[in-house]
Amino acid sequence: MSHSKLLTPVGNAQLAFKNRVFxxxxxxxxxKDRIADELTATYYAQRASAGxxxxxxxxxxxxxIGWTNTPGIHTSEQVAGWKKVTQAVHEAGGLIFAQLWHTGRASHPDFHNGELPVAPSAVPFNSQAFTDEGIKPSVVPRALTLDEIQATLADYETAARAAKAAGFDGVEVHGANGYLPAQFLEDGSNKRTDAYGGTIEKRARFLLEATDAAIKVFGPERVSVRLSPRIPYNDMGDSTLEQTYMFVVEALEKKKVGILHFMEPPALPEGLKLLAPEARKRFTGLFVVNVxxxxxxxxxxxxxGLADAVTxxxxFISNPDLPERFKVGAPLAPADQSTYYSGSEQGYIDYPALSAQM
Ligand SMILES: Cc1cc2nc3c(=O)[nH]c(=O)nc-3n(C[C@H](O)[C@H](O)[C@H](O)COP(=O)(O)O)c2cc1C
Structure with a gap:
């Protein structure tokens, strides 16, 4: 390709990314034991050419916890595991953020000794959980008390501190795909009448306070927030979608958050308005699009000018050296969906780089 903006650097006051292919x-x-290990380190280091x-x-x-065999960032063993990963990525010249995840109602009693998963409200919904015994239907969660909400927000700060101790370059608050912060934000899942429900401002409060917790530890430039207004996954919905999300984008702008990671495909079915251009207008940090x-x-x-970078x-699963392939116009390998979550090395660290194929 004669000129590629994807392959040019981008950054902010704290971070310099070598390209815009994230x-x-x-x-x-x-x-398996919820700890990242050498295999995890190999997988991410193979992909360190990403910006x-x-x-x-x-x-x-x-x-x-709400998914089988996913790693955590809340014990010292987990921090030690992630240290191997961040070191391997840094040695390979890359940068890595930890995505901070709370599954909320999308979890399952199997992960909690039979106790119900937690959510803003005890609302029935239609989804599935990936348990150790396979896919199971979601259950009606129980509503968090106000004290538990404060404790959960404190968990975000503790996890951000753990991510810093593990050598991550920043953190992303997972506010997308129908997990806990999105459950608070959207009115289909939040029926509270206290300080964390009702108006858009009150529904957005949990996500914004979780973001504050991350900022407290890393500073705003090293914090990303991921949003997915157009993704109904996990049976999500909001009656004033655009207004709700633009309120959040404006609040994140006021906090000077470094990255807004906005999930919306480049085109939507007819009749649906693209929200990414609206969000972009309101956000002066790095605007990153995906899907x-x-x-x-x-x-x-x-x-x-829609975005500063693309994830x-x-x-990236099947092309570990994706920026290089873009650079030389090399063919792209297809990803094998059957090994996405299969738990073995196959389909994980065995996709070759171009250089290995020559
Ligand atoms: C195997 C797999 C696992 C995923 N896990 C997560 C996740 O942990 N957190 C998240 O925010 N999105 C997750 N996603 C969504 C991806 O980040 C991304 O939004 C999605 O793959 C669409 O981008 P693409 O079209 O480039 O693949 C996952 C996607 C795939 C394929």
Missing amino acids: MAPMTRGRS LIFSEGTQISAQA GYDQKTAEQALES FGSL
């Missing part, structure tokens, strides 16, 4: 956060279900790697969703507490982008649509998003998910 790796999206992806759960891989390879942490920035977002780690897989990493639970902030035992209560936050369904390829090299061409990503270049267009950068050239048009790639499935393409």
Whole structure:
């Protein structure tokens, strides 16, 4: 390609990214004891040519767990495990943020000795959980008390401190895909009538206070917030979607958050308004887009000024050297979906780089 903006550097006062080809956060279900290990380190180091790697969703507490074999960031053993990963990525010249994850109602009693998962409100919903015994239907969660909400917010801060101790370059608050912060934000899942429910401002409070916790530890430039207004995954919905999300974007702008990681495909079905351009107008930090982008649509998003960088998910699973492949116009390997969460080395660290194939 004659000129590629994707391959040019970008950054802020704290961080310099070598390119705009970022790796999206992806759960891989390879942490049997919930601790990242050498295998995890190999996988991420193989992908260190990304401008920035977002780690897989990493639970902030035992209560936050909601998926089989996912790693956490709330015990000293987990910090030691992640240290191996961040060191390997840094030695390979990369940068990596930890994605701070609380699954809330999307969890399952199997992860909590039979106790119910927690949520803003005890609302029935239609989804599934990936348990140790396979996929199971979601259950009606129980509502968090106000004291428990404060304790959960404290867990975000503790997890951010643990991420710093583990050598991460920053953290991403997972506010997308129908997990706890999104459950608070959207009115389909939040029926509270106290300080954390009701008006948009009150529903946004949990997400914004979790973001404050991350900022307290890392400073605003090293914090990313991920949002997915257009993704109904986990049976999400909000009656004033655009207004709700634009309130959040404006609040994140006031906090001078470093990265807004906005999930919305480059095009939507007819009749649906794209919200990414609206968010972009309101946010002066690094605006990163994701979902369904390829090299061409990503270049267009950068050239048009829609975004500063693009994250790639499935393409990074099967093309560990994705920026190099974009640079030389090499063919892209397809990802094998059957090994996304299969738990073994196969489909994880065995996708070759171009150089290994020559
Ligand atoms: C195997 C797999 C695991 C994922 N896990 C996460 C996750 O832990 N956190 C998250 O925010 N998104 C997760 N996602 C969504 C991706 O970050 C990304 O949004 C999605 O793959 C769309 O981007 P793409 O079209 O470039 O693949 C996952 C996606 C895949 C394919």
